[in-house]
Amino acid sequence: MFDKSTWIRLPRNVVVGKGVRSQFLEVVDDLHLRGRPLFVTSPTPRSIAAEPIAADLEAAGIEPAVVTVERASFEAVEEVIETAEAEEAAYLVGIGGGKAIDIAKMASHHLEMGFCSVPTAASHDGIVSNRGSVPDGDTRHSVAAEPPLAVVADTELLADAPWELTTAGCADIISNYTAVMDWRLAHRLKNVEYSGFAGALAEMTAEILVDNADHVRPGLEESAWIVTKALVSSGVAMSIAGSSRPASGAEHLFSHQLDRLAPDAALHGHQVGVGSIMTAYLHDGERGLWQDIRDALDSIDAPTTAAELGIDDETVIEALTTCHAIRDRYTILGDGMNEEAAREVATTTGVIS
Ligand SMILES: NC(=O)C1=CN([C@@H]2O[C@H](COP(=O)(O)OP(=O)(O)OC[C@H]3O[C@@H](n4cnc5c(N)ncnc54)[C@H](OP(=O)(O)O)[C@@H]3O)[C@@H](O)[C@H]2O)C=CC1
Ligand SMILES: O=C(CO)COP(=O)(O)O
Ligand SMILES: [Zn+2]
Structure with missing residues (x-):
């Protein structure tokens, strides 16, 4: 008897191209994401992408919370979860390289919240995936994580990266x-x-x-x-x-x-x-x-x-x-x-x- 079933969870909006970071608000509106986002970023991506996108949102009356992570670790995921709860975030946005995006998608999974992916480097293929990769002592886990509802990949920003x-x-x-x-x-x-x-x-x-x-x-x-x-x-x-x-x-x-x-x-x-x-x-x-x-x-x-x-x-x-x-x-x-x-x-x- 055939009794297989599967769930394939994919992003709904994949927006790639020149200057598309300025369309971030339009993209989340299209997904009917409401409320205050929490931006999960790391030091360099914070200044080059998270802050400018936050300024766009502020101009529209939305004030994002921002948390900066230094390393991919379960402690960092925990910190993001606590910040999201304290700041009453409605959804999470990973802005950065593989580290920030992985942490954001794992925290979103735990919080059962929507997640958007804004890569600042074309450096890894976790931009869209539903997995998170975290070292833990002598081992390395590949854990289930929230796939992004949307990806906003600005080629201008990505081409400027090292x-x-x-x-x-x-x-x-x-x-x-x-x-x-x-x-x-x-x-x-x-x-x-x-x-x-x-x-x-x-x-x-x-x-x-x-x-x-x-x-x-x-x-x-x-x-x-x-x-x-x-x-x-x-x-x-x-x-x-x-x-x-x-x-x-x-x-x-x-x-x-x-x-x-x-x-x-x-x-x-x-x-x-x-x-x-x-x-x-x-x-x-x-x-x-x-x-x-x-x-x-x-x-x-x-x-x-x-x-x-x-x-x-x-x-x-x-x-x-x-x-x-x-x-x-x-x-x-x-x-x-x-x-x-x-x-x-x-x-x-x-x-x-
Ligand atoms: N979940 C998945 O399916 C996958 C996960 N991965 C994971 O992703 C990680 C690797 O991704 P990677 O992006 O290399 O790692 P990082 O996120 O650590 O980024 C690498 C470096 O690039 C810097 N950076 C990012 N964007 C810019 C920019 N625009 N200009 C200048 N510097 C920038 C970061 O700065 P700063 O230090 O300031 O943050 C960091 O020093 C690994 O942890 C890997 O396991 C990889 C593939 C798939
Ligand atoms: O880096 C990955 C794919 O490119 C996935 O990482 P894992 O090896 O942790 O599953
Ligand atoms: Zn890889």
Whole structure:
């Protein structure tokens, strides 16, 4: 008997383009969101986006509350929940990079409140997804979170952000290739539920981005447009899957472990890109996928080596040999790599010298 059912929760308004941050009020009006919003932001996005949008709302008689978070953590989520309650917020708006948006969507989930996403960097594919990613001691959780009711992605703002944030977003997308390979492997070996639609969308998103790599150049608003649309598409794949599987495999485990071993050394997207070169080699051997991934990263100025990440070779080996244990997610790393194998993959792919 067929007894499957699913909920696919997606944003209603995805507004992308030049200057669209000035349409924020129109977007929330269209969603019939009323009352006082709480802006969840981080230090740099606060001054460049949260304050100007707050000024627009104030001119219309709405005074948003604002909370600034420094790190992605459960404590930060708790702080946002308390602020929302104290300020009697009616809905939440995440304004910033992955950190602020993740915290806002997790707090909204707990508060059962609407959430809007205003990215200030095209640096990660959590802009639209219904997942939050939080470190917790030795582990890293991917938790259910509120998908945004609306995304307001201003390409002018995104194009003005430091170029490395955009290349990080590209690398997060390119890593979908290996994430989907890991997901299929887990399906075959461990009977993990697999969605062909979500897997195909995540892969196709990476393919379109790589095909358009020549148009992804610093300072070009068109680059912000191409990358943001890919980030939205990848987030939709996660929402269809109901998990981060289409966009997060062993390369993400590697990055999450680097966050523990070398905090703040490199951007999330750059770390997963380098991880993807190595896990592609593990999946595909010498057949060429790892070189294609490395060349695609190189063509958009994303790091391809430990040195370019600013991380030493021994930390890469430690991350590779331990990251399988960071969460219960079966990948090509199986129950872990030994040190010799880790050195082999990292050296052959040129990640370490
Ligand atoms: N939920 C999901 O599905 C996903 C979640 N993620 C998560 O997202 C995070 C990674 O996202 P990322 O954006 O790299 O991290 P951050 O939010 O930490 O942003 C990276 C840096 O960019 C700065 N910044 C943001 N916008 C601008 C701007 N316009 N101009 C100048 N600087 C800016 C931030 O400043 P400041 O320090 O002042 O804030 C920060 O230093 C990770 O925690 C990752 O796990 C990633 C992918 C998917
Ligand atoms: O970064 C992600 C997708 O790009 C998702 O993060 P997780 O690995 O925490 O699920
Ligand atoms: Zn990611």
